[in-house]
Amino acid sequence: MANENELNIQETEKQEIAETGAERTRSRLAFVPRTDIYETNEAIVLLTDMPGVDESTLDITLENDVLTIKGYVETAYPEGYGLAYGEYRVGDYERSFTLSDKVDRNKIEATVKDGVLRLYLPKAEPSLRKIAVAAG
Amino acid sequence: MFGRSFWGLTSPWSEMERLRREMNRLFASFPTISGARIAPGYPAMNVWMNEEGAVVTAELPGIDPEKLDIAVVENTLTLSGERKPLELAEGDVYHRRERGYGKFTRSFQLPFNVEANNVQAVYEKGVLRITLPRAEADKPRKIAVKAA
Numbered sequence: 001m002a003n004e005n006e007l008n009i010q011e012t013e014k015q016e017i018a019e020t021g022a023e024r025t026r027s028r029l030a031f032v033p034r035t036d037i038y039e040t041n042e043a044i045v046l047l048t049d050m051p052g053v054d055e056s057t058l059d060i061t062l063e064n065d066v067l068t069i070k071g072y073v074e075t076a077y078p079e080g081y082g083l084a085y086g087e088y089r090v091g092d093y094e095r096s097f098t099l100s101d102k103v104d105r106n107k108i109e110a111t112v113k114d115g116v117l118r119l120y121l122p123k124a125e126p127s128l129r130k131i132a133v134a135a136g
Numbered sequence: 137m138f139g140r141s142f143w144g145l146t147s148p149w150s151e152m153e154r155l156r157r158e159m160n161r162l163f164a165s166f167p168t169i170s171g172a173r174i175a176p177g178y179p180a181m182n183v184w185m186n187e188e189g190a191v192v193t194a195e196l197p198g199i200d201p202e203k204l205d206i207a208v209v210e211n212t213l214t215l216s217g218e219r220k221p222l223e224l225a226e227g228d229v230y231h232r233r234e235r236g237y238g239k240f241t242r243s244f245q246l247p248f249n250v251e252a253n254n255v256q257a258v259y260e261k262g263v264l265r266i267t268l269p270r271a272e273a274d275k276p277r278k279i280a281v282k283a284a
Binding site: 013034035036037038039040041044047049050051052053054077078080081082083084085086087088113114115116 | 151152155174175180181182183184185186188190191193195196197198199201222224225227228229230231232233234235236259261262263265267
């Protein structure tokens with residue numbers, strides 16, 4: 001590592017998913033992808049590191065309030081080679097987030113580039129309803 | 137120790153097991169998680185080898201491949217680059233920040249000299265794969281045994 005001060009990559013170890021309740025149907029390793037979430041005036045933006053995933057191997061579902069991201073990674077081991085030294089493991093990705101009511105569900109946009117998923121969750125127009133209070 | 141097949145393959149298993157034992161012996165005090173060595177730096181790398189050379193893979197999501205610097209000198213591979221932090225507009229706020237960023241450099245020494253002119257690097261879906269062919273002069277030579 002050249003310069004510790006400039007580097008802000010804390011961990012290289014991928015976090016394996018903890019099996020809670022329902023088991024996964026694929027008997028493969030699965031990891032919790034690292035995610036940045038930020039909020040702008042118009043939207044909530046989610047960026048997720050999922051190396052090895054592209055648009056065809058990504059599964060995003062929104063059910064009730066829960067947004068679930070699943071990425072399937074086809075492990076393409078180099079043919080004719082043997083692993084001599086291993087520092088990381090390859091597996092699927094899975095993570096869920098609970099969304100607030102503020103999100104306009106019909107206008108969610110998802111793009112994936114270079115193994116990074118970007119989810120754009122636009123905020124819904126505030127549906128303010130004034131309730132008139134009548135004097136009793 | 138391992139309930140399921142670790143690399144999804146069984147063929148490198150015995151080799152892995154041997155390596156693991158060797159590694160454990162060498163790095164008795166070095167912490168390991170489920171058999172994979174903890175990378176001493178970013179990015180984590182996997183190294184695959186055969187008689188013809190080596191393949192080094194690294195997970196580097198969201199990197200501009202133009203700015204990735206791969207240098208090979210004799211038997212040493214040096215990989216450096218930068219992961220740019222997000223630039224948020226005024227008023228934007230982070231809810232969660234887990235993805236790392238910054239400059240990185242890692243050097244890796246291979247057990248053979250590399251044919252530097254034929255090194256190939258492919259960056260796809262955030263995964264970098266470098267193919268390092270072994271230098272012709274460095275390849276093992278077969279010695280025929282003559283009957284006396």
